[in-house]
Amino acid sequence: MTAAPQKNLTIGPLELDVPVILAPMAGITNTAFRRLCREFGAGLYVSEMITSRALVERTEGSMRLIKHHESETPRSIQLYGVDPKTVSEAVTMLVAEDRADHIDLNFGCPVPKVTRKGGGAALPWKLDLFRDIVEGAVKAAGDRPLTIKMRKGIDADHLTYLEAGRIAEGAGVSSIALHARTASEFYSGHADWSAIAKLKQTITSVPVLGNGDIWSGADAIRMVEETGCDGVVVGRGCLGRPWLFGELSAAFRGETDIPQPSLGTVAATLRRHTELLVDFFDGDEDHACRDIRKHIAWYFKGYPVGGEVRAALATVESLQQMDDLLGTLDWEQPYPGSDAEGPRGRAGTPKRPSLPDGWLLSRELEQSGRAEMAEFELSNSGG
Template sequence: MTQTLTKPALRIGPYDVDPPVVLAPMAGITNVAFRQLCQEYGAGIYVCEMITARAVVERHPGTMHMMTFGEHEKPRSMQLYGVDPKTMAEAVRIIVGEGLADHIDSNFGCPVAKVTRKGGGAALPFKRRLFGQIVAASVKAAESAGVPFTVKFRVGIDDDHHTFLDAGRIAEAEGAAAVSLHARTAAQRYSGQADWTKIAALKDAVTTIPVLGNGDIFTADDALRMMAQTGCDGVVVGRGCLGRPWLFGELEAAFAGRPQPTPPTLGEVARVLRRHTELLVQHDGHDKAMRDIRKHMAWYFMGFPVGSELRRGFAMVSSMAQLDDLIAQLDHDAPFPEAATGPRGRQGSPGKVTLPHGWLDNPDDDLVPEAEDMHSGG
């Protein structure tokens, strides 16, 4: 039974976000094809894969291709990653000056070792002054074009180094249009449960801009529960939509107080999968698209009665004709399995966060760490 929730509409800069739902940027996932597919089910903000600020400044061809948006995508939303206020500001100036995006988010939540070992991602908010300088410089660069700049971060590095309350207050003070909290530490990665009480604490601390919650939203009811329990202004959905782009239609119905759509049969899921593949071909060409769609197969078929041989075929698919042949072998009438609404995607196990030498010695040190790799997408 879906709950109902009455709350003022989410507004980020000049944009009304109704329903108050944001697709989290995910490396190798939230390209223009997947975003378009999701948007066909429901409104919201759909964020591009993470873009490295340095790659924008140096106009890396692969990054410029990733900064592609659909004809009807509005607002065009992009997430930037960087560790240097000057580089971030220059990247923002390029993006807004050339009209490449309508909304810029920033990544201070990535827990991946290759990012944190250079002081980036979830490691950076520990350096309060540097974090504030990056946000301030980016906001100033975006203001001239009226482009909202938002900030996403985690609870902290680990349970001994929580940074989210300081990060929220600093982002608010420096002019961010909204903040988002993934309610896990970097040490948790994607394991265990998100601690939604931290979202409530951030909402209490940050009072003049929207606070969005992220973590463990796998159903529409999860989104409504998070907002009811924490008071947050909107939700950010990541792994819950892997192989389930129709989740955004369920979210839109839930926030509008309408009955939930009937879950898709296996045949309907196969049609979505084929549509996803077609969109990838349009964006990246046949060969890259066929390689890219393979990683989505297990997510689409999660819980369905699909035999091991057929699953292997989907995981190695190399052409549209082969895909159609495999789809024809499925039991199209198989109902959607209840178990498939649970956790999906990478979870991993908790572990020590890799940091630069001496990183935790002084939180007020604003020395810019080693320049980030020029590698967008995560």
């Protein structure tokens, strides 16, 4: 790994020791996972996506998701919305009730249920709507840093990131993160890091952060060197690998001797993750065990764990059962190398994005469509 000097990151009033941010991931980046990642490294750890309407309506799920453990500082929340008024109300609530130190807006989600409502990666196509949402949110945030995360655009023929970046910079955001894929690409292929470099050349007054295909500390350093970006946002690369944040911190500090986890470390980390989920679900062990199941394949990717044990862990029902299963493993097994590295999570395949009828006909949203956007607000948060 190429040695690199210590590199800090400033986002508004926030000073981060290393320029690393955990990307919001639905159903993944709850308090339990954020706490676990913090135990390994430094940076900023963002909540899973919270929908503005659900937050304003104070739904039980949204109120749970915006809670932070006392050890979490700074507290970071990502909001999603398509209606300027609702988004501003949600930001106002977070600030007035002192529930967040940093607020991020989602303009990058490629999921059909989001884009067909004009949200996520589809929204910046409507320049006036995008501007109204961002300007209103920045105003509502006051002295709290308000940032955005976006994609290159809807597809190769409908790119939005440079125009959206300029609008966001003019609106007063504190940083701009770019996932260097379009919505149509989902997570397939390779991220276009050259787009991050173009955005960095375009945006000069606030940090530009790069996202996409960071699977190791070396990848993060290479992205910064190749694009000039001010920091990295890490999503799928940390699935089943929360220790990646330790590797990233070490890489940015120029350390080259970074130990990799044995099977025993993986097993202990999985157990710790489950314990934190029990705490997150208010002592509900059954709920925690159901939630941890989706992480099993990610944790043991590349490690010599038999199919029967993997299958049993993927249906685990209690901490005691987990302990019994983990006890059958050879905890001394060393890190398996490249088999445990690289892409993880579903990449999907390129597809035509789902969009509202006539969405691509104009860059501006007709007045009649404004009321419709309020109706398009999603009423549930997270995964």
